[in-house]
Amino acid sequence: MSVDAASAAGTGPVLAQGVDDEPMASNQRDPRARTGLLIAVLCAAYTIFHLVVMVLYPLETWAYRMIHLCGGLVIGFLTYSALSQTSDAPAEERRGPAELALLGVAAIGIGYGFVIIAYAWGAWWLAGVALPPAFGFRTYGLPLVIGTVAAIVAAWRHSSRDRARIYPADLLLCLSAIAVLGYILFVVGALRMRAGTGMAQPGDLWAALTGILLILELTRRLTGLALVVIVGVFIAYSFLGPWLPGFLNHRGYTATRFFTYIFTDQGVLGDPIAVSSTYIILFIVFAAFLQASKVGDYFVNFAFACAGQARGGPAKVAVFASGLMGMINGTSAGNVVSTGSLTIPLMKKVGYSPKSSAAIEATASSGGQILPPIMGAGAFIMAEVTGIPYTDIVVAAIIPALLYFVSVYFMVDLQALKLDMKGLPRSELPRFGDLIKQVYLFLPIIILIYTLFAGYSVIRAGAMGMVSAMMVSWLTPHRMGPKRIFQALEMGAKMSIQLVAVCAAAGIIVGVIALTGVGARFSSLLLTIADQNQYLAMFFAMCISIILGMGMPTTAAYAVAAAVVAPGLISLGVPVLVAHFFVFYYAVMSAITPPVALAAYAGAALSGSDPMKTSVEAFKLGLAAFIVPFMFFGSHELLMQGETVDIIHATATALLGMFLLSAGVIGYFFGHAGVVMRIVLIGAALSMISVGWVSDIIGLSVAVGLFLWQRKMVTPATLSRGQAD
Known part of the structure; x- marks a missing residue:
């Protein structure tokens, strides 16, 4: 429904349209006619295969x-090119000798390997020959x-x-x-x-070496070079260990032992692919079912109806809507692109700078990855790795997610107050009364x-949510x-390919x-540091988690940090x-941490701001x-x-600490705050955030004193008079 049509129908302006549409990557193909239909059928079959195996007919673990993995590789290579694409590309020139030579080597090498494997399967199926041809x-x-390498180079x-x-x-x-x-x-077997x-x-x-080459090439196409470089390191x-010093030293491995080990359930087929x-x-x-039924548009319009008229309204909408969408989106940067295309221009319209608009969207989208119940798929990996029930992880995530989003909301609100920003006119917003009639769209x-909390398995709960989304769409x-x-x-299927790679x-x-x-040796290193100061060891673990996550999607960032850093903390x-x-939060926040902040860079591209300033x-x-x-x-x-009682006390003081922290960062505490007051506010916030009644009382006292100072109830004159008395 267009904006005009919506207004005519009495539903008010519709701001969000196409939020659910997946943005097309620069190297993503859009094949037409039979080719496009064939790929679509292959994608649908890939999805149906997973649903059938998970819900109806379980399959042997390695085979599944x-x-x-290989189905994802096939769909990935069909849908993503090695180079950027354009809709009006010039007509192809005749292939040169170098290109023909590469394609020839690739065709012969891959063709020979494929025919041999096909012959083995054919002999088994048709003649019952179980032994492979030696x-x-x-x-x-x-x-x-050799053929795979030639094909990759030709594609490059x-x-x-x-x-x-x-x-x-x-x-x-x-x-x-x-x-x-x-x-x-x-x-x-x-x-x-x-x-x-x-x-x-x-x-x-x-086979293992070929598989790893294919994985790295598809990862490069989907996420860039950062993760590929880290994997390469x-x-x-693994091979340079005998020549490295200190805790990095190890005996080294042969190629056969290394690559065959890596392609087992201890490596490529391990926990990340299991999840x-x-x-x-x-x-x-x-x-995808929510997107197909346009529920995402409703989420964003609902957020605009609730908060769009408030001061800095579009920024508050970005916090709500991007948090909701980011929860079901596996990548922070992808969520920035989908919701930011709407929220960033509106934030600029009410007075936010391009830099602030992009930063708010990136921060809110990244926060969606820590928001229960889905947490951008991170909760599922955590449940698989730790063996802790998924529902326990979701419950534990509630208060930290609340603190994060409350803090972002405070910062947005205080910034709007400081700059005297207004919201969008009510006439330009969707009507809350009309949208509340469609509140059933939250049913899925x-x-x-x-x-999930009634005791159903995660798979069954997800399947029921899928069916409910389909039914609500009617x-x-x-x-x-x-x-x-x-x-x-x-x-x-297409949305899952990036996460498969x-x-x-x-x-x-x-x-x-x-x-x-190396993980065990890293644990020993943390123990050594902790002998000096445990918080110093935690700070070191934080830095490593952020560095490992830079340039990587959330899922991979957490999986790596969980393998390297978490065992050290447990020790x-x-x-x-x-x-x-602990490591999950920092892996997620690597998306907004300079110098490699993927979510902030995506927002900067939409707002036209400087990427580095936006990430800061x-x-x-x-x-x-x-x-x-x-x-x-703590x-x-x-x-x-x-x-x-302890949970309520810790949450209440932490919330007040978040407000003081936001006031200190933005520079507004019931009025403009100077540099000294900002430093005092941040100190009071850290005191409230710390554990214990004494620190809470100190932080609260400072906050009350600053409030009285801002309200002119306490001045230098009254202080000196009180001192004289």
């Missing part, structure tokens, strides 16, 4: 994870690796710029992924026993939360019939950490839940998230651990 399995691997150098075309090398990479899948599934040992076969090495560390193939894809499909989220103009359901299934890449890092034992005596929440502003607005982990480290009550 391999199909999940010569073929000895010789298929090296040509497959010569890919078509036309969105509608699929470059031949990418089709060959799809065949390579299928060949890897075919080999591993054929020998999976024996491979489980011999991978990572001296009994590993050369064929195992070539860890792989290099990606179950919880993450399930809730991404749930989000409510049903999801209820079923009460709106966006009814989900067969066509929209198909689109939701297709969208779910990211989780597989993170699995490589986790495998390296497990194989080399200090920190409870498992507290340790994992986002860091300032999200400062609470850098303090909250130290708060629940006071476990903030994670719902302890007596009810």
Whole structure:
């Protein structure tokens, strides 16, 4: 419905339209006609496969994870080019000799490997020959690796710029992924026993090496070079260990042992892919069903109706709406692009600078990753890694998420007050009375939360949420019939591809950490630091978590930090839940931490502001998230651990501390605050945030004193007179 049509119908202006539409990446293809339909069918089939296995017919673990991974690789190479695309690309020139040579090598190498694997499967299916062809399995691997490398190089150098075309090398990479899948599934029984040992076969090495090359190339296409470089450093560390000093030293490994170990459930097929193939894809499909029924538009319009007229209204809407959307979106930067395209221009309209507009959106979108119940899929990885029930993690996350969003809200409100900003006119906003009549659109989220806490499994709760989203859509103009359901299934697969690649890449890092034992040595290092000062050790852990997460999507950032840093914190005596929440928060906040702040950079691109200045502003607005982990480290009550009275006391004082912190950062406390007052306010905030009645009383006393000072109830004259008396 257009804005005009909505007004004519008596529903008021509709600000949010197309918030649910997935933005197209610069290198994403948009094939037409039969090719596009074929890819759409493949995507829908990929999604349906996961739903059937999770809900109806369980599959052997390795086989399921391999199909999940390789299916993601195939869809990824079909939908994402190695180079940026354009809708009006020039006509392709004739291929030169170098390009033809690369494509020829790729076709011969990958073709030979694929044919050998296909022959083995054909002989088994048609003639019952269970033993693989010895010569073929000895010789298929090296040509497959060489062909894969040639195809990757050809794609780097010569890919078509036309969105509608699929470059031949990418089709060959799809065949390579299928060949890897075919080999591993054929020998999976024996491979489980011999991978990572001296009994590993050369064929195992070539399949694993090819798989890792494919994972790294797709990760580069989807997330850029940052994660690929980090994975490359860890792989290099596995071979350079004997020559490294101190706690980094290890004995080193042969290529066969290393790569075959990495491609097991200790590495690539480990916890990240386990979560990606179950919880993450399930809730991404749930989000796709919400998007197909246009519920996201309703969320944003509802937020505008509630807060759009308040001072700095669009910024407050960004806090609410981006938090809601970020909760079901697996990436902070992706959420910035989808909701920021609406909120950033409106924030600029009411007086926020481009820098502040982008920073507010980035901070709110990143906060969505810590907002229960979905937490951008991070909660599911935490449950898998720690063995703590998912519902316990969700409950523990409530107060820290509240503190974060309250802090951001305070900063936005105080900034609007300081700059005397107004909200949007009521005539330009959706009518709350009309939107409240559609409050049933929140039902899918409510049903999801209820079923989770009623004792249903996460998978069953997600499936019920999906069905409820489909049913609720029938009460709106966006009814989900067969066509929209198909689109939701297709969208779910495409939205999950990035996380499949990211989780597989993170699995490589986790495998390296497990194989080399560097995590245990890092724990010893933290213990040594803690002998001097435990808070110093926690600060060191914070820095490492942020550095590991820079340039990486949230899911991968947490998976790596959980493998490297969390065991060290646990060795200090920190409870498992507290340790994992600690690293999770900093992994998430790496998206707004300079110098590599992906969410802030995405916001800067939309607002036209300087990326580095925007990331600094986002860091300032999200400062609470850098303090909250130290708060629940010192006071476990903030994670719902302890007596009810203690939980209420800790939460109340922390909320007041967040207000004082916001006032100090923004420079407004019942009036403009100078530099000295800002420093005192931040000191009082840290005192309130600290644990204990004495520090709370000190912070409260300072806050009351500053309030009286600002209200002119206390002046230098009255102070000196009181002193004289």
